[in-house]
Amino acid sequence: MAEAVWSVGKVAKRCGINVSTLHFYEQQGLIHSWRNAGNQRRYKPEVLRRISVIKAAQKVGVSLEEIKQAFESLPNNRTPTVEDWQQLSKNWQKMLDGRIAYLQKLRDNLAGCIGCGCLSMTRCPLYNPDDKLAESGSGAVLLDQAEQRARMDR
Amino acid sequence: MAEAVWSVGKVAKRCGINVSTLHFYEQQGLIHSWRNAGNQRRYKPEVLRRISVIKAAQKVGVSLEEIKQAFESLPNNRTPTVEDWQQLSKNWQKMLDGRIAYLQKLRDNLAGCIGCGCLSMTRCPLYNPDDKLAESGSGAVLLDQAEQRARMDR
DNA sequence: GCTTTACCTCAAGTTAAGTTGAGGTTCTAT
């Protein structure tokens, strides 16, 4: 069975990150520890889950700041329960769905667009400087905005 | 019809970016210009396409370095043809497909994982420190790696 | 008991991707 208390070095090794990164995350309020008699950091196994989530999130481009905010929904007075984590998971899924949708649209538009040779500033979705795809969420947004631009340019 | 030559300010405005960013991109070798008699930058309309691609790529987390490498497949002695851009588009699509696959796996694993409460270091995909999902591309990679870890841990 | 390894703090350095500012020149519009 796993021990209930982890040292900074153990956590670092298990997670494949540097000790300095753990110091840093703690300083940023992303993880927490207490100290032993000799002033060394001690962790609950819970920290491993947090770090996993941090790393997973970073891979998809979420900033530490956003991660921190997500973690604020977790209780800091007690160890998060399954339900606490499930709630966070739900929120993340929405975000992930959004990102997936964005990527898919981008891929599909690139196919028709990047190689089309049209060079029409007013029509080509790619030239749209301020598309809000990630937020807007549904439909042929790129094309809609291209239409709007075409109208404006007249 | 659009003029064949653009000033730095026009490009910046059209693309919704700062003039300083154009200077920066040029310095990084991502875009090119020539100078007029008064030493001011002049651009071919082609630059708009480049910037659109840069911006689109950045949104999905591609670094300028990677973008630069992708651009190196474009000819620098002549204006890129439709075929040149189509080739780049193809490469990007592979990359985008990879990222989409990664996000989908992540989302699905989060669903089963983040809220499961298992805390089993050896089994939980999320604890896998060095997953190479993005590169490996296919199959139940997360789970495979969790298996490997379980074996190693014995 | 002693040595080696792990840990501590705090300050400074690093990389990416820009931004800001000073000091000076060129365009453009009236």
Add this chain to the structure above:
DNA sequence: ATAGAACCTCAACTTAACTTGAGGTAAAGC
């Protein structure tokens, strides 16, 4: 022909996310 907008260079600053290093303490192994 002149004012104001746009442009130029170069250096320094900014933010995120860490890393490195110095100088010192604690813990673990033999």
